[in-house]
Amino acid sequence: MISSAYALYFVFNDLPVYLRLSAAVLFGLVWGLMILNLDRFIVSSMKKNGSRWRELRLAIPRLFLAAMIAITISKPLELTIFHTSIDYEMEIMKHDDIKKQEEALAQRYAGDISLLENSITALQGQIDVATSERNALDHEARIEADGTGGSSRRGLAQIYPLKKADADKAQTELDTITAHNSPLISEQRMQLTKLHMMVDSMQQNIQRGAYDGFDKRLIALATISERNPVIATAGIFVMLLFLILEMSPVLVKLLSPRGPYDDLLEVHEHAFTNYRIEKIAKMDSDTKERLARLGVNVDFGSANTAPA
Known part of the structure; x- marks a missing residue:
């Protein structure tokens, strides 16, 4: 109980x-x-x-x-x-279960997070490469202008304009790449932040109550x-x-x-068996008498009826 x-x-x-x-x-x-x-x-x-x-x-x-x-x-x-x-x-089971749920949740969105991070890194890498090229060309133009460059002559008319043109071209390319990539980087960073916030919120909503x-x-x-x-x-x-x-x-x-209980039980069951036999026999006898008055003979052994 x-x-x-x-x-x-x-x-x-x-x-x-x-x-x-x-x-x-x-x-x-x-x-x-x-x-x-x-x-x-x-x-x-x-x-x-x-x-x-x-x-x-x-x-x-x-x-x-x-x-x-x-x-x-x-x-x-x-x-x-x-x-x-x-x-x-x-x-311990509760802690392990929560940890597994958190890991499964993080794994579920790991691909999307990795994709955004790689995209941001690639876009920022293009800007960094263009910036490095611009800086290198701008440096060459400056040292050519002050006479410390390869020609060792300040503001040499034949070389400095070429170096300056290359630096300006690199700056234009940098501006173009920056104008194209910066909005994408900002948008993808916002998406990444929202994704991290969503994962954190879902992890906080994992059942931490009664286990x-x-x-x-x-x-x-x-x-x-x-x-x-x-x-x-x-x-x-x-x-x-x-x-x-x-x-x-x-x-x-x-x-x-x-x-004694078994003896009494056997006597009781035997008495009930005898009572059942007597009751059935009496019912058969009464039935035969009623049918005989009606002129019908009944063979209870074969269950066949025939007129007298």
Whole structure:
């Protein structure tokens, strides 16, 4: 009864506490009464007829049913006994689950983020290359103008205009590339910022509240049982305890000698059998008399009717 109420308390985890408690207590009482009557039926239906083999053959299905009941009701009690270790393990499971969700979310948008970052880098790289070329040509024009360049003559008419024209051309190309790439870079940076904000918002919305439930507790119990042999052994002994408790009525009935109850039961069943035979015979006799008055002969053995 206690184990079933405990299990049901975690099944309806989304309901308010008072509703969960009420439902758990009510179901626990119903379950306890059902198991009690089932045990009574199992024991009372076993009869002592002198044949041990026949009694054992009839007891095997009842022992199997008792074993299934014991295994079913022992598991919630294990959850209660090891609740401290289970709560600790569930915190670890919760952290791992959140981490996996965050990684999956980041991986989902990693391609879009990488594409935008690569595009921004490429566009900015074009501007940087054009800037470097412009700076180099502008430097050559300046040193040619002050006489420190390759000709070593200040403002040489044949070379300086050419260097200056190359620098101006590079500046024009830089202005063109900058005018084309800068809006794209700004737009893509905005898209990248929005994408990062969306991912951060979705990660914040990942369930971080109560991490509970009957299934999760069973998983946690299985995990700590695999990791800790002591808990696994203790769980086996809890199940064995309930196996003994559930199977003991059947085993006691099976191993006990024939007693007064069995004699009284046999007398009662025999009396009922005789009553049934007499009742059927009387009904057949009354029916024959009524049909005889009507001029009809009835053979009850072959169920054929014939006129007199």
